[in-house]
Amino acid sequence: MTRLAQTADLTDVQIEILRTVRDFVNKEIIPHAQRLEHDDAYPQDIVDGMKEMGLFGLMIPEEYGGLGESLLTYALVVEEIARGWMSVSGVINTHFIVAYMLRQHGTAEQKRHYLPKMATGEIRGAFSMSEPDLGSDVAAIKTRARRDGSDYVVDGSKMWLTNGGSSTLIALLAKTDEGADTPYRNLTTFLVDKPAGFGEVRPGLTIPGKIDKMGYKGVDTTEAVFDGLRIGADQILGGTPGRGFSHMMDGVEVGRVNVSARACGIAIRAFELAVEYAQQRKTFGKPIAEHQAIAFKLAEMGTKVEAAHLMMVNAARLKDAGQRNDVEAGMAKLLASEFCAEVTQDAFRIHGGYGYSKEYEIERLMREAPFLLIGEGTSEIQKTIISRGLLREYKSRG
Numbered sequence: 001m002t003r004l005a006q007t008a009d010l011t012d013v014q015i016e017i018l019r020t021v022r023d024f025v026n027k028e029i030i031p032h033a034q035r036l037e038h039d040d041a042y043p044q045d046i047v048d049g050m051k052e053m054g055l056f057g058l059m060i061p062e063e064y065g066g067l068g069e070s071l072l073t074y075a076l077v078v079e080e081i082a083r084g085w086m087s088v089s090g091v092i093n094t095h096f097i098v099a100y101m102l103r104q105h106g107t108a109e110q111k112r113h114y115l116p117k118m119a120t121g122e123i124r125g126a127f128s129m130s131e132p133d134l135g136s137d138v139a140a141i142k143t144r145a146r147r148d149g150s151d152y153v154v155d156g157s158k159m160w161l162t163n164g165g166s167s168t169l170i171a172l173l174a175k176t177d178e179g180a181d182t183p184y185r186n187l188t189t190f191l192v193d194k195p196a197g198f199g200e201v202r203p204g205l206t207i208p209g210k211i212d213k214m215g216y217k218g219v220d221t222t223e224a225v226f227d228g229l230r231i232g233a234d235q236i237l238g239g240t241p242g243r244g245f246s247h248m249m250d251g252v253e254v255g256r257v258n259v260s261a262r263a264c265g266i267a268i269r270a271f272e273l274a275v276e277y278a279q280q281r282k283t284f285g286k287p288i289a290e291h292q293a294i295a296f297k298l299a300e301m302g303t304k305v306e307a308a309h310l311m312m313v314n315a316a317r318l319k320d321a322g323q324r325n326d327v328e329a330g331m332a333k334l335l336a337s338e339f340c341a342e343v344t345q346d347a348f349r350i351h352g353g354y355g356y357s358k359e360y361e362i363e364r365l366m367r368e369a370p371f372l373l374i375g376e377g378t379s380e381i382q383k384t385i386i387s388r389g390l391l392r393e394y395k396s397r398g
């Protein structure tokens with residue numbers, strides 16, 4: 001695509017990275033995505049290729065062996081990758097959030113220990129807030145870490161860990177009861193090392209197996225059961241207990257830009273497929289693109305692709321400029337994920353009966369798009385964040 005979803009004022013380095021990634025996506029991801037997805041197969045060759053390109057260290061500072069790129073670069077890379085196959089962006093997303101949290105909040109020792117190995121992809125991150133009984137209501141977390149000498153002992157169940165099996169480091173949010181009067185300050189993030197795999201991966205930690213999902217296949221999503229896991233107090237992110245909620249929210253905020261970027265990528269691909277099909281398929285003596293109803297659909301789809309991209313870029317640039325972007329990231333996530341679902345649905349309709357066939361890419365996109373309405377906070381949660389921010393900003397003086 002040459003016209004839609006362009007980004008102004010990129011550096012030569014950003015342009016070069018995006019060109020390389022786009023080439024990789026066209027050659028190494030799109031031709032294999034459909035088969036791998038239908039087989040629910042982990043895309044090991046693609047992951048190895050991403051390691052070679054240094055994508056696991058894209059935002060990790062150069063002093064720790066990463067490429068030291070901005071959130072904008074990361075988001076644009078994710079958009080390209082999700083255009084090929086969303087699950088591949090899922091492989092790097094939790095890793096990126098954990099690396100970002102370490103970069104922002106880790107102790108000097110934690111950064112020295114983890115970031116160089118995360119930059120090469122040798123250590124791979126997952127993050128764990130959600131539990132069987134909660135997702136949106138993070139403050140209600142039940143998984144508990146009880147102090148015992150110089151250790152903590154963790155008990156509880158976690159749900160929906162993306163990369164739960166393939167990761168080797170979990171950023172875990174648990175309740176530590178600091179005696180604070182708000183639940184938000186009684187939560188702590190722990191850095192839990194583990195080997196990749198399933199079953200009892202270390203004493204006190206079991207990763208039961210992959211959750212069977214409707215889409216977002218290939219990448220493993222798991223539960224995690226903590227039963228007396230012993231972990232040193234030095235594994236608290238940043239060294240001080242009680243700060244876990246704000247650490248995680250910081251991570252989720254950049255995660256929201258990333259989810260917006262994924263939604264943009266899927267919407268771009270859905271548009272590309274639809275605009276091509278609409279010019280090939282003929283009904284009543286002419287290509288369906290020449291029926292005004294279909295042409296107008298394409299116009300609306302293109303407009304949504306463009307709007308979502310611009311909002312995502314704006315949210316990323318704000319964060320890169322060191323400004324607060326909670327409202328803008330929430331808006332970008334809300335708009336991009338809702339538009340993605342709509343554009344994908346329209347592309348599906350344009351394909352007629354063939355859209356329902358597993359031979360056509362659009363059936364996969366139809367199963368992937370709904371996840372973006374949920375991950376990193378549902379649309380309702382985004383509206384809560386946006387309205388709170390706006391009411392703060394536009395506080396009545398009356």
Ligand SMILES: Cc1cc2nc3c(=O)[nH]c(=O)nc-3n(C[C@H](O)[C@H](O)[C@H](O)COP(=O)(O)OP(=O)(O)OC[C@H]3O[C@@H](n4cnc5c(N)ncnc54)[C@H](O)[C@@H]3O)c2cc1C
Nearest residue numbers: 127128129130134135136137160161162374376377378380
């Ligand atoms: C494939 C997949 C991967 C995931 N990966 C991760 C991961 O890596 N790490 C992780 O920690 N979590 C992960 N999650 C969990 C995800 O973040 C949660 O599913 C999400 O936050 C929603 O939480 P919930 O499912 O508990 O829904 P609930 O919070 O139970 O919400 C149910 C419904 O109620 C609505 N609702 C809830 N509260 C309100 C309110 N106050 N006002 C209005 N409406 C409300 C919601 O919008 C939703 O429609 C993943 C989920 C999926 C499906």
